[in-house]
Amino acid sequence: KNQVEQSPQSLIILEGKNCTLQCNYTVSPFSNLRWYKQDTGRGPVSLTIMTFSENTKSNGRYTATLDADTKQSSLHITASQLSDSASYICVVSDRGSTLGRLYFGRGTQLTVWP
């Protein structure tokens, strides 16, 4: 069964600290993996996308890694800010075509305290 599991479910950190969110998937075949940020009461916004051959991708203070062999991805946030408080969703696609399906994780709820 194709699944996307994220951990931890929730996380609280102090402003300025770093953190790492995890995503494990069983989706097969695999095409790409995206991380989205969803602010409370808003729709998700794409942060990064990685294909099979990419190991790491950065977007400002966000760095995503992918290990396609172990089917694991992580999202590292550096020097956290209050505005980083949001849900971070891992999304895996099984095909790089219009026939591809998206599999969503439940998200990690990150809270950054001052």
Added chain:
Amino acid sequence: EADIYQTPRYLVIGTGKKITLECSQTMGHDKMYWYQQDPGMELHLIHYSYGVNSTEKGDLSSESTVSRIRTEHFPLTLESARPSHTSQYLCASSVEGGGTDTQYFGPGTRLTVL
């Protein structure tokens, strides 16, 4: 910031009422989607469209219906709302569809059925 809009943002309505959730995008995207999201849970695809006069049911069974008469407009209708329909509804659009490209999400409609 994606140019995709949803109205209303919040709706509280009584059981048995007919409601229409509006979604519009100005990006000229052919592909549009409706997702249902409960708190702490993953997004579930309930409807999608690959162009004008094209609509398909998604992975999650839904009593709602959709129409696509214009490229930019993808409304979702519930003929008779029930408390089980209480949820957040997210509209999204993309260029290619499937697993190829990034979906852009609207801000969502929070529906409460009493």
